[in-house]
Amino acid sequence: MPETTQAQTIMAFDFGTQKMGMAVGQSLIESASPLALFPMKDGIPKWDALLKIVQQHQPNLFLVGLPLNMDDSESELSTRARKFAKRLRHQTNIQTFMVDERLTTREARDELEHYQAQGRGKKLAADSIAAALLIESWYRDPQAINP
Template identity: 60%
Template sequence: MDHPLQKVMGFDFGSQKMGIAIGNSLTGTGQPLPLFPMRDGIPDWDKLEQIIAQWQPDACVVGLPLNMDDSESELSARARKFARRLKHRINKPVWMLDERLTTREARHTLLSYQQQGHSKKTSADSLAAVMLVESWFRESVGITP
């Protein structure tokens, strides 16, 4: 599917750390970026905005951590709040994607990813962000924060 966006940045939100990835619509793939520290679910916005300015994404995707029964948790509310603030701060489109099982799948994928010669520093959270970006390119279905 053709997608009008060139670059999409993905965020696997967490209260202590956040995985980040950047993706390109030409290949439909993403690459992990270094793990981003969080302080009780709050990023250092200045540092985060520097990373965003460096990569210049056209839009962002934030993982929405839903429970398996589709209900929302406190972490879901915090991820939505992060997505709203992100949209306000960068003034670009921000979508949310259901991220159930992405971190588990990312942990499973991490070993083979490292065996292919990728950095040992790559985290499961950053790979989960890659999966969000790649899912966005495949499906282009987001939820507004």
């Protein structure tokens, strides 16, 4: 289990085959901020570009959304998200955990409407808000993380 009492920078990823939502958070103040969407090509990122973003934020923990079916079974997308998480860990040597992302997209769409109503959501996407929600769920219950 990750240490929850120390200040940590957390990056979260809402994996997708065409685009990936990303967010960054600071555990000390329990913040979670959506970042720009990251383009994917058939589920594969341009690693050089992704690693530059990682380097900018200097995280010490990654969360990757695990898209489970409502009956807890895994799909092809779950397998691909796990593969991405494994490669991310290998590329960076940063602790990486999978987080159940069920229903985050629906919640993220609701939040996006809220951001847009305030005039702040023009450049945001539901996928990046979903990544921020993964960070927020970790703040609420870090024991729910799956290695």
